Amino acid sequence: MFSQRLNRVRALMAEQQVDVLLLSVGADLPYFCGYEAMPLERLTMLVVPRDGEARLIVPRMEAPRVVERPDVFEVVAWDETDDPVHLARSLIGPVSTAAIGDHTWAGFLVDLMKVLPSVEFRRASEVTSSLRSIKDAAEVESLRAAAAAADRVAADLRSGNIELIGKTEAEVSAELGRRLLAEGHQRVNFAIVAAGENAASPHHEPGERTIKPGEVVLCDFGGTMADADGVGYCSDITRCVHLGEPSAELSDAYDVLFEAQAAQVAAAVVGQPCQEVDRVGRAMITEAGFGDNFIHRTGHGIGTEAHEDPYIVEGNSLELRPGHAFSIEPGIYIPGRWGLRLEDIVVAATDGPDNLSTTDHRLAVIDV
Ligand code: ZN
Ligand code: ZN
Numbered sequence: 572m573f574s575q576r577l578n579r580v581r582a583l584m585a586e587q588q589v590d591v592l593l594l595s596v597g598a599d600l601p602y603f604c605g606y607e608a609m610p611l612e613r614l615t616m617l618v619v620p621r622d623g624e625a626r627l628i629v630p631r632m633e634a635p636r637v638v639e640r641p642d643v644f645e646v647v648a649w650d651e652t653d654d655p656v657h658l659a660r661s662l663i664g665p666v667s668t669a670a671i672g673d674h675t676w677a678g679f680l681v682d683l684m685k686v687l688p689s690v691e692f693r694r695a696s697e698v699t700s701s702l703r704s705i706k707d708a709a710e711v712e713s714l715r716a717a718a719a720a721a722d723r724v725a726a727d728l729r730s731g732n733i734e735l736i737g738k739t740e741a742e743v744s745a746e747l748g749r750r751l752l753a754e755g756h757q758r759v760n761f762a763i764v765a766a767g768e769n770a771a772s773p774h775h776e777p778g779e780r781t782i783k784p785g786e787v788v789l790c791d792f793g794g795t796m797a798d799a800d801g802v803g804y805c806s807d808i809t810r811c812v813h814l815g816e817p818s819a820e821l822s823d824a825y826d827v828l829f830e831a832q833a834a835q836v837a838a839a840v841v842g843q844p845c846q847e848v849d850r851v852g853r854a855m856i857t858e859a860g861f862g863d864n865f866i867h868r869t870g871h872g873i874g875t876e877a878h879e880d881p882y883i884v885e886g887n888s889l890e891l892r893p894g895h896a897f898s899i900e901p902g903i904y905i906p907g908r909w910g911l912r913l914e915d916i917v918v919a920a921t922d923g924p925d926n927l928s929t930t931d932h933r934l935a936v937i938d939v
């Protein structure tokens with residue numbers, strides 16, 4: 572699998588006249604070689620020449636963590652007193668264009684530019700993102716498994732099995748995280764819990780505010796779950812619960828959101844430009860008078876990273892292809908009062924949109 576991926580990226584490098592691909596911290600590295608770099612000051616870098624063998628530069632002390640795949644890359648360990656930038660330069664050799672991982676520490680890029688003054692550096696995503704954004708069947712199943720785990724937590728939330736009233740947002744956030752881990756995730760990436768007026772801030776930081784009856788509670792959470800090869804795929808879901816009967820105003824707004832989100836999921840068909848998926852829901856929300864209250868794009872791609880290509884946003888004319896995986900998460904936010912968002916993970920497929928998030932989409936009303 573990794574060899575195939577490297578072969579495919581080498582073909583793209585040839586097309587784009589990139590001589591070498593340099594991958595460090597971030598999601599490209601595990602995608603192409605199965606190893607995830609610690610975000611350390613010590614350099615880890617996979618050097619992939621367009622023609623020639625890939626080599627993984629790692630600090631000697633991290634080498635025991637590398638699962639060796641001699642058919643994919645050779646391990647080159649460096650000692651604490653070695654200069655890893657010079658080591659990288661020697662493995663890179665004479666090239667004119669290098670594509671370097673977007674998340675590589677800027678410090679290493681600056682050092683590499685100093686020792687390779689005539690090399691043109693580009694973002695690795697220019698060659699990697701078109702590959703990574705199209706998920707193969709095994710990757711879709713990994714995303715489905717992660718989504719199913721998050722669904723089980725969301726179902727517990729909706730059914731009232733997770734205590735809310737009298738708890739702080741931070742306590743509920745910690746509980747959502749514990750449950751994601753209990754459902755098989757290796758890592759919690761975020762667990763937004765926003766009550767009442769706090770829900771009007773889409774990325775609200777859960778705090779010491781106590782949750783009370785009569786409020787809406789917006790929960791948006793996700794993590795990373797390892798697949799059979801140990802590569803982590805992300806989950807991401809948003810559901811809202813209301814503690815007691817909602818006002819007619821909030822309930823009507825939720826109906827608008829529900830219909831808009833469903834229409835967007837239905838519109839996520841192969842060949843549809845990403846921005847059209849955004850427009851479909853935005854038009855409905857605007858029609859209902861909430862256009863100014865839907866203050867973010869509709870969604871983001873998802874895979875080994877929680878946010879990656881393709882982005883479901885106005886201005887992105889990229890047409891959906893089978894295997895594109897992304898969130899559809901419109902929201903309506905009334906500053907100072909309340910907010911609502913509904914988020915699923917959807918995969919574009921030849922036989923129509925494949926919605927991986929199956930938890931009931933209605934506003935959950937919990938008796939108080
Ligand atoms: Zn978000
Ligand atoms: Zn989310």
Ligand code: ZN
Nearest residue numbers: 807898900914
């Ligand atoms: Zn999301």
